[in-house]
Amino acid sequence: MRKLTFSKGGVHPNDSKYSRECGIEVLPLPQVVYVSMAQHLGAPAKPIVNVGDFVKAGQVIAEPGGFISAFVHSPVSGTVKSIGPRKDLAGNNMTHVEIAVEGDIWADGIDLSDTLVTEIPQDRETILKKIQECGVVGLGGATFPAHVKLNPAPGKVAECLIINGAECEPYLTSDYRIMIERSKEIAVGAAIMQKVLNGCPCVIGIEENKPEAVNAMSAAISDLKLQNIEVKVLKKRYPQGGEKQLIDAVMHRQVRSGGLPIDVGAVVQNAATALAVYEAVQKNKPLVTNTLTVTGDCLPENRQHNYLFRIGIPLSYIIEYAGGVPEGAAKIISGGPMMGKAVANIDAATVKGSSSILYLSKQSTLRKEESNCIRCGRCADACPMGLEPFLLNRLIKAGDMEGLEDRSVQDCIECGCCLYSCPANIPLLDRIRPAKAAVLGIIKSRNIKK
């Protein structure tokens, strides 16, 4: 089979998937969880419970705060202890609902059995409503509310549903594990989303370094006799799982600057999202669990794990349960090493999109001192958006906002390939990130004036 890939840029970091053989273990319940109201892209959710209320697992505790927002459910059963600001992993204050765990009672109507339900509801609206009510968001990183993406604006037609199983970030293995252990559920989840998108073809894209996942997903599709869904092997190349890159690789189409995937007929959802959709629609189970990898280059092999965790469990609880911060760890990251966030607050709670606790050694993560740009052009070669980071760096230094917009700083997807490949260790993305935000602000204000 010919391996698909995106047409421009990219880098080849060592994939470091040390935890790939670690089966998913269920993380035991802690005494208390903190459920963030901002665990999706868009407006934070509004709490609808009060301090002292008893809540069951799977019960709604917060409603969407806007069109682009999502329901939030209690991941545990217990008593609401407090509702108020708490620091997230970057150290910013965000409203959290604190729940003291009492037993493990689930809300009525949630099917917790392992029985595979393959029959898909016929009505599109029913499915969409279910996905929305269960608080399903994209679990590939951006946590964009799934029902919004699955309901294209009038006039836009989905021509291909792409299930993102690339997991191109080094170290992470949670998507890999679910594709092996929950392949049939993911396949049904994909079929459900296909149904919502009026039966458009579906492609499950998986990187070549995960042949077991390719086999498991292919077997699931043929066992279930699913129509119009196929697995395609992608080259191992970062950022293969970037939305725009994946569309380019699978459909050979490119989303124009400022446009949406649906403009070229694409809808991309992560493999973990497909699982969440399955659980929501077939089992009536809201998104209150996810899979997370505990890994790192300084973590011994027998301490690598993949956990099924309840959302809201503090990172510190998982770290302690998994044996504490390993010797030699210099940085703790939530997410992958290319786009994940460094943890500034170890007591922060996990959210729907939490995908890993990654320990990196000083040797692999410490930034080296910046030196002069030698104009080697490696950053431009690596940029999957075809930008020229060295030039953006110069324009930023000159404060040239018009030049930055002209050189498309707003198209940056913050994948980190430029900084990763710079031999002079110039913090390109560190500088481009705020410049991109500023230019986007300028574009936005200009559009409002019109």
Add this chain to the structure above:
Amino acid sequence: MMDKMLVSPSPHIHAAVSTRTLMRDVIIALVPAIVVSVLFYGWSELLVLAVSVASCVLLEWAVTKWLLHKPSTISDLSAVVTGLLLAMNLPCTTPWWVVFIGAVIAICVAKLTFGGIGQNIFNPAITGRVFLLISFPTYMTDWTVPQGFITKVDAFSGATLLGIVNEQGAGAVAGLDYLQTLFLNIGGSAGEISALALLAGFVYLVVRKVIKPWITLSIFATVAIISGIFCAVDPATFTGPLFNLLTGGLILGACFMATDYVTSPMNNVAGIIYGFGIGFIVMMIRYFGSYPEGVSFAILIMNMAVPLLNRAFHQHKYGRA
């Protein structure tokens, strides 16, 4: 526990590449040509190499420390590369003090005046070489072949093949054995002695992805096409493609000097145009100029066009077809 942890923006890992590793690869790529030249030219060649490298490194260290008051940059090995390339552009009979003056011009004037590595407009080694060529023409065109380590040739003062053509016309080199030229071309600077050794280094750099091949191939193609046309029209006056590709400093220039990151364009298309410019100027100087060889001049002239090429050519952006 947490106060000992690092917190910084993504990405959290970095490729195993630095300015130092890139320069180290260039040095490795030059090793075959250096070994051949030392074997054939002996102690005098070794002396030129040693003086050149030592002067370049020392000068960079001294100027950054005492004049610029900046942290030393010698550990990035770029001064070593400049030193090696300067030496490989000089006759092995060049007196040590002339080599030192070349290093002063290369490092102090061409490189550090503009702000050090990455900031210079002109290739430092070539600037140093051209300065010496103009200031000390007698030393710079003395192609005496001394006693090497594995040669038994008695010292003779010969002209280079290009020098012979410049004075006597194309007919003087009609019987040249090109296979011999490919391996060994005695008479000339260290960088001209073995085309094969230089090409091996070039292949190493391309395979290691240190450089892209386009600039070099564009120069070779331009030289081959122009000399092919001229030679076809008038073979008695104009030398042919093989002669022009294999003699003089073309291979050294095209593989190691024109591909210098700092002084060449960053875009591939611009690189091909840049290479065409160099090839064209080389052939014009060789055919019609008063100097027998023009690779250094061609590269310096095209260095000046690089800012314009960098402005004019940008890579194709995603989603903006």
